[in-house]
Amino acid sequence: MRSIAFAAALAASAVVTSVSGQQPVGTIPLDPPPPPLVVDGVEVLKVQGQVYLLAGGGANVTAQIGDEGVLLADSGGAGQADRILNALRRVTTKPVRYLVNVNGDTDHVSGNDAIVKAGSGFRGPRPQQVGGGNPVGQNVGVMTVSHENAYNRMTQAPPNGAGLSGDALPGSTFFTPRKDIFANGEPIELRYQPDAHSDGDIFVYFRKSDVVSVGDVFTPHSYPVIDLARGGTVNGVIDALNTIIEITVPERNQMGGTRVIPGHGRIANEADVVDYRDMVTIVRDRVQDMIKKGMTLQQIRAANVTLEYDGYYGAPSGPASPGGFLEAVYRSLGGK
Amino acid sequence: MQSRFAIGVAALVLAVAAPAYAQVDISGQWAARVTEDQPHRAPGAELGDYTGLPINAAARQKASVWDASILSQPERMAQPHPAMYFMRGPGPQMVVTRRTDPVTHALVAYTIEGVFGRDDRIIWMDGRPHPSxxxxxxxxxFSTGVVQGNRLTVTTTHAKWGVIQRNGVPSSPKAVMTEHFIRHGEYLTLVSIVDDPIYLEEPFIRTSHFMQSANITPDQRWLFEVVDEVAGHPRGYVPHYPLGTKQDGFAKKHGLPFEATQGGTETLYPEYEQKLRQMLRSNASTQSAR
Known part of the structure; x- marks a missing residue:
C-alpha cells in the first residue's frame, strides 16, 4: 500500500500545472514542464489550489483533492466512470467522499452509480433508509448532492434511455439558493442558478482554491445549450454568466485570479466569461428586438443574427448549432 | 492565390532578412519605430476602416457592431492588448532578456517585458510542446521559438479573444501567430503573420520595426485600476451597435467608396486598383449628375 501511495504522490507531482500566476515574467521558473498526464484518454490538469480538471470522459469532471479525500463535481458520461476513476487514481489514493452533480444531464451524471459503488456506497442515511441505517456506517462512503430539480430530472427517462435510480441518484438535495459544504479544509458553496441551461444548475465554488466549476451555462468553445424542455432560458443563462463575473476576481489586468471550469472545454478565467456573456447578451438583444418587430423565426434566421459567432461557437448539428441556439433563444423569449 | 501568397511571404522574409553572419540573439532594449501606419498604431484606426485587412464577412459584422463604450465595462477597463495585436500597437518599448539555464547556460527562453497592460511574453526556446x-x-x-537560419521564428497559440486592430476587428482563440524576428545589428524587424480560420480569408501579414536603445523604461502600469467610469449601467450591460449598422464615417470622410474600406482579400492586391478607380469614377459622375 505504501508503494501505491508513493507512486500516486509521484504521479501527482508530474501532473501538468497548466495555470501559472501572473508574476513578472523575469521571475518565472525555467524548469521544463512535466509531460501531460493523460490516462486512457482522460487528461488530468491541475487548475489551482486543491482543484483538478479531468477532461475527456464526457462532461468535465472537477476534483478537489485533500487530506480528507476527494470531492468530485460530476461523474462523466455513460461508460466513462472506470476511465475517470483510473485517471483520478494517478493523482491520489484518497477515497471519494463527496459527489456533487452540477445539473441532471446524462453526460454529467452517468458515472454516479459506479463512483458511489467504488466508494463503498452512500455516506449517511439516504432518505428511504432513515432509521434503517447504513451497512457500512454513517461516515464511510460517498455523500452525493444535487439541486432538487436536477434530481427530479435524473429520475425522468432521457430520449433513448432510462431514468436513474438507486445508487445513481443523489442522496441529498436542496432547493434553497445556496448550500454550503466544508471539505478538505475549504469552504465550498453550491450556488443555484435558476432557469439557466436547465432548471437544476448549480455552481460549485471552491473559496480557498479560488476555482468555480459552473457546468453547462458556460462552454467556451460552443454556444450554450438552452434546454427549454428542462426549464432552461436564455435570460437565466445570462444571469448565471453575470454571477460568474461577480464571483471571479482577476489577479491583475484581467489576467489569472479566480479560475472557471466550464461544463465542457478549457480552463478559463473572468475575461473568457466576459466574452461569452457579451456574445449571448448581444444575440439575445438582437433576437428580442426582432421579435418586437414581429419577425418570424425564419426571418430571423435569414438575417445572419449570429454570423460573427457561428464559426467559433457553432456545433455542426444539435442544440449548440447556430440554428439550434437561435431557435432556443427565440422560443425562450416568447417567439412563437 | 495560395501560391502567390507563399511567394509573397517568401519574398517579404527574404527582403528583410539580414546576411547569414548577422546575429540571431534578440535580447536587448528595443524602441518601437512607429513611422509606419502611425495613425493606426498610436491614435488607432477609425471606426469602419478595415483597409488592408483580409477579413471575412463574419469579422466585418463583428467589427461593425463593436462599440468602444464596451471598454467602460468594469471587467474590460483593465484588459491588456491581446497577443495578436500588442506587438503592433502603440509601442511596445520593450526589454528582451535571455533566460538561460544557470548550470549549462543553454538558452531556455526569451522574455519580453513592456507590452501595454504588461501581459509580458515568454518565448520558450527549449523545445517544450504547446499545452493541450x-x-x-x-x-x-503560449509562444515557442526556433532559430531558422538568421531569424528567430516564434509560434503563438492559446491566445484569448482579441483584436488585430483597435477598432473592433476581431481575432479568435483559434488564431495562430507566426513571427519572424530578424536582427540587423541595431535594428530589429518583426514579420508577424496571423492565421485565423474564423475571421481571416488569408493570413494577415505585418512588419514592424524596432531600434536598439539604452534607456528603455517598460510601461510601468503594472496594475490598472478599475473605477466607476459610468454610473447607472444595469447589471450585465453590454454596449453594441445594432445589427446592420453601416460604419461609413471613414469612407465619407476620405471620399472613398464604402466597399473599398471594408477589407477582404480582394482589396489587398494590385488588381483591385482598377476596380477602385472605376468606383471612384462612378461616384464622381453620380455626384456631378446631382
Whole structure:
C-alpha cells in the first residue's frame, strides 16, 4: 500500500500545472514542464489550489483533492466512470467522499452509480433508509448532492434511455439558493442558478482554491445549450454568466485570479466569461428586438443574427448549432 | 492565390532578412519605430476602416457592431492588448532578456517585458510542446521559438479573444501567430503573420520595426485600476451597435467608396486598383449628375 501511495504522490507531482500566476515574467521558473498526464484518454490538469480538471470522459469532471479525500463535481458520461476513476487514481489514493452533480444531464451524471459503488456506497442515511441505517456506517462512503430539480430530472427517462435510480441518484438535495459544504479544509458553496441551461444548475465554488466549476451555462468553445424542455432560458443563462463575473476576481489586468471550469472545454478565467456573456447578451438583444418587430423565426434566421459567432461557437448539428441556439433563444423569449 | 501568397511571404522574409553572419540573439532594449501606419498604431484606426485587412464577412459584422463604450465595462477597463495585436500597437518599448539555464547556460527562453497592460511574453526556446486544448488561454498566448537560419521564428497559440486592430476587428482563440524576428545589428524587424480560420480569408501579414536603445523604461502600469467610469449601467450591460449598422464615417470622410474600406482579400492586391478607380469614377459622375 505504501508503494501505491508513493507512486500516486509521484504521479501527482508530474501532473501538468497548466495555470501559472501572473508574476513578472523575469521571475518565472525555467524548469521544463512535466509531460501531460493523460490516462486512457482522460487528461488530468491541475487548475489551482486543491482543484483538478479531468477532461475527456464526457462532461468535465472537477476534483478537489485533500487530506480528507476527494470531492468530485460530476461523474462523466455513460461508460466513462472506470476511465475517470483510473485517471483520478494517478493523482491520489484518497477515497471519494463527496459527489456533487452540477445539473441532471446524462453526460454529467452517468458515472454516479459506479463512483458511489467504488466508494463503498452512500455516506449517511439516504432518505428511504432513515432509521434503517447504513451497512457500512454513517461516515464511510460517498455523500452525493444535487439541486432538487436536477434530481427530479435524473429520475425522468432521457430520449433513448432510462431514468436513474438507486445508487445513481443523489442522496441529498436542496432547493434553497445556496448550500454550503466544508471539505478538505475549504469552504465550498453550491450556488443555484435558476432557469439557466436547465432548471437544476448549480455552481460549485471552491473559496480557498479560488476555482468555480459552473457546468453547462458556460462552454467556451460552443454556444450554450438552452434546454427549454428542462426549464432552461436564455435570460437565466445570462444571469448565471453575470454571477460568474461577480464571483471571479482577476489577479491583475484581467489576467489569472479566480479560475472557471466550464461544463465542457478549457480552463478559463473572468475575461473568457466576459466574452461569452457579451456574445449571448448581444444575440439575445438582437433576437428580442426582432421579435418586437414581429419577425418570424425564419426571418430571423435569414438575417445572419449570429454570423460573427457561428464559426467559433457553432456545433455542426444539435442544440449548440447556430440554428439550434437561435431557435432556443427565440422560443425562450416568447417567439412563437 | 495560395501560391502567390507563399511567394509573397517568401519574398517579404527574404527582403528583410539580414546576411547569414548577422546575429540571431534578440535580447536587448528595443524602441518601437512607429513611422509606419502611425495613425493606426498610436491614435488607432477609425471606426469602419478595415483597409488592408483580409477579413471575412463574419469579422466585418463583428467589427461593425463593436462599440468602444464596451471598454467602460468594469471587467474590460483593465484588459491588456491581446497577443495578436500588442506587438503592433502603440509601442511596445520593450526589454528582451535571455533566460538561460544557470548550470549549462543553454538558452531556455526569451522574455519580453513592456507590452501595454504588461501581459509580458515568454518565448520558450527549449523545445517544450504547446499545452493541450484543455489548458487556459491567456492574453499573451503560449509562444515557442526556433532559430531558422538568421531569424528567430516564434509560434503563438492559446491566445484569448482579441483584436488585430483597435477598432473592433476581431481575432479568435483559434488564431495562430507566426513571427519572424530578424536582427540587423541595431535594428530589429518583426514579420508577424496571423492565421485565423474564423475571421481571416488569408493570413494577415505585418512588419514592424524596432531600434536598439539604452534607456528603455517598460510601461510601468503594472496594475490598472478599475473605477466607476459610468454610473447607472444595469447589471450585465453590454454596449453594441445594432445589427446592420453601416460604419461609413471613414469612407465619407476620405471620399472613398464604402466597399473599398471594408477589407477582404480582394482589396489587398494590385488588381483591385482598377476596380477602385472605376468606383471612384462612378461616384464622381453620380455626384456631378446631382
Amino acid at each position: 486544448a484543455n489548458a487556459e488561454h491567456t492574453w499573451e498566448g
